Amino acid sequence: MKTAVYPGSFDPITNGHLDVIIRAANIFDKLVVAVLNNSSKHPVFSVEERVELIRESVPKIPGCEITVTSFDGLLADFAQEIGATTVVKGLRAMSDFEYEFQQALANRKMNHRLDTVFLMTSDKYMYLSSSLVREIGRHGGDISDFVPLRIQKRVLEKLSK
Numbered sequence: 001m002k003t004a005v006y007p008g009s010f011d012p013i014t015n016g017h018l019d020v021i022i023r024a025a026n027i028f029d030k031l032v033v034a035v036l037n038n039s040s041k042h043p044v045f046s047v048e049e050r051v052e053l054i055r056e057s058v059p060k061i062p063g064c065e066i067t068v069t070s071f072d073g074l075l076a077d078f079a080q081e082i083g084a085t086t087v088v089k090g091l092r093a094m095s096d097f098e099y100e101f102q103q104a105l106a107n108r109k110m111n112h113r114l115d116t117v118f119l120m121t122s123d124k125y126m127y128l129s130s131s132l133v134r135e136i137g138r139h140g141g142d143i144s145d146f147v148p149l150r151i152q153k154r155v156l157e158k159l160s161k
């Protein structure tokens with residue numbers, strides 16, 4: 001059983017995240033999507049809302065058990081707790097690389113069994129981010145190409161408040 005963890009803020013989940021989840025699910029037996037309970041970042045969506053929105057968005061993928069949960073503290077410790085030996089990250093552009101490289105090395109320093117695997121974003125999601133969705137949604141713009149269909153209404157309602 002190969003377990004991977006896909007961590008993030010997911011404030012909110014985007015179609016880019018969903019693309020990474022689906023592709024990772026085709027590689028690993030078990031995928032834990034882990035939402036960081038990052039109170040210091042003042043997320044728009046509560047951790048419970050973010051977990052719920054991801055659960056509603058993720059389809060069943062034969063051959064992979066996908067679970068969605070939240071975590072506090074260090075990813076390296078959380079991965080050990082759940083028996084994950086791989087971290088999955090999406091890479092959009094070279095600008096993501098330096099930060100991700102640093103995180104991957106730090107995580108492996110803290111947990112020697114933990115490797116990070118990067119999935120290149122699908123080209124149509126290269127520019128997409130949760131902050132872009134928040135910005136567009138807050139001003140009443142069209143987010144229909146950016147977030148999973150099943151959660152669009154809820155995301156828009158929250159952002160326009």
Ligand code: PNS
Pocket residue numbers: 007008009010036073074075076103106107
């Ligand atoms: O979606 P994000 O905000 O880019 O995700 C960042 C995340 C949650 C993956 C990263 O901040 C993280 O792993 N935070 C937990 C604390 C930690 O372990 N930091 C890395 C080593 S310093």
